[in-house]
Amino acid sequence: MLVNYDFTSGNDPQTLLVYGMVTDPAAVTRSLSPMPPDTPFLLSNRFAVVSPSSPALRLNSPGWIDLSPIQMMEIASTADIFDLCCDRVMGNASPFSRSLRAFLEAYFKFVTAQTENHRTQLEPADAESDVFNHADWVFSAWLPLPHAHVLLPDADGSDEPRFAELDVAFLLGGRLLGVMIEGINTKTKSQHQRLQYLEERHPFATIVRVPVAGLEDKTGAFPADLFPAPFSHFWEGLDLPQGPYRLAALMDDLGESGKQKGS
């Protein structure tokens, strides 16, 4: 039974995004269950379900990265954890998409640079504190979802799900930001229609069009000026930085591992 996540619904509109190197997003869609009530969002390594009240999806959002406690123990530094996040995101981008990979690499450099450039703002107020430092804020950066397929509402009773395809999607909390890298592919009629439907009918979607020419520039500068202002200040509204591995998740994993040992 196909769950029809419908972002046009007046009652609890939900948006499903299937992302990564998925060859058949419809098959992923068919395998999903409805989002349980009172659940703010669902996030896995293949899909996300969000609603207007969902929090932003960030590198430190639970669900997408699948880190085991043993993997975490082997990581020594903030930079190493960030590199792991970058590797996992890049692993969801096709090796046959140079411009997308260039975009993501530029994005990761950009968010790192942002934490450096705003260092004084991001350091703890108590200068003596060593609880965190400015670099820890990098995990608050928006989570890029490469090759995002946004499920469109069932318009004609067809059993075959339809998707609008985005090169990258970001969920900024109350805002779906789709990135289209322009200048490589002429869109087919159906691709154009589906993207147009998303732009016109989705209650909180915005498309940012990034010219491919800029990404081929060897300087690899991220085109931040094309994005809305809050995009660059991803830490705003947050009290503290958090890493991608939360204590609760750690405890859950340890408990699970203990069970397995005893069985």
Added chain:
Amino acid sequence: MTEAQSNNMKLLAHNTLDGFGGVGEGMALQLTNKGRRILWIAHEGPPKNFTGVDVTDPKNPKVVCQTELKHENMRSNSLEVTGDILAVAYQVYQLGVQPAGIELFDVSDPENPKSIGFHDTSGPHSRGVHCLWFVDGEYIHCASGSSDFEPRHPRDDQFYQIIDVRNPSKMEEVGRWWMPGTREGDDAPPPERVNPEPMEELRGGDAFRLHNANVYPEHPDRAYLGYIDGGCFILDISDKSNPTVVSEWCPHPPYPGFTHTVMPLFDRGLLVVTDECIKDDGVDWPKLTWIIDARNEKNLVPISTLPMPPVEEYGHKGGRFGSHNLHENRPGPSFRSEEIIVGAFFNAGVRVYSIKNPYQPELIANYVPPGPENSRVPTIQINEVYVDENAIVYAGDRWAGGLYIMEMEI
């Protein structure tokens, strides 16, 4: 006459080109300064040189120009348009015959093409130009013989030439390359023939000569060559006077030869390589379209082929069955995609593939017109295909059917 077969494609119009419906390997679209859209079409053979069709309304194409060759011992199989300049390839059927080379026309008035220059490549061992590429308004990249080139084998006569056409009245060759071993006097040994055939017949396979040379403005320092039985070559042409080999890939043997087109997909690090079918009735099956991983351009790795319909169904329907030309993502009023490949597959018609997953290409649309009247074979023989920026597909039959205009419903 058979029924048309279609899947996600709709025929908008068919035009037999005033009874001269044998279409060669050249189609190019001109946008005139008066807002007209003129499709220029090369013919497979004489008596016609080229035809201009007004496709401003693709449902109602109109022939507005049709020109004659100088004689019947020649053909103009290939053409390209950039701006208002039409470049036409002249190839002759016997060595030494003229005119052989390239003629440029000003087609700003499409009803009255005006010759503005001719580049002679005739010679005692030359058949002139078989195929040309002209997308930047400055250089033509072509497969041609030359007055000073004596091939070791008579069918190895056409090699890569770069012609500076910035002054149309004084075109000049600025660079050349041939496969080592194919010219008399080469240090390299001659290549071993893949499928030896009698030497008397100049046309056809068993050849180590150039077919297509593709050079794109995004990477003007690279030429992508389909060198028939020699496979494909990537050349560094940053110094046009001294092209050098970056890499090569050749599946022949065991595959039956005739590499035709090498189309790079730069963003994806892929090549699409076709082997042209040149014999009727499945004799040279399989003629495949290969997807090559070229992320490392010095290490070309084949990863898949475009799926073909069953040989037991198509191999003996009549005419040729296999790969041939592609829509080549050229600049201009053109559909450009690195995920959707449109090809001409002779009796299997026009086929449209998604290579979003390059390891598993998928047929997403096709159109097989019925066998045309007055053709020398009972089936359609789609020989050439061009797709415009609105995803309208223009395809031509090799012998008689003329122009088919289709819309992709994808």
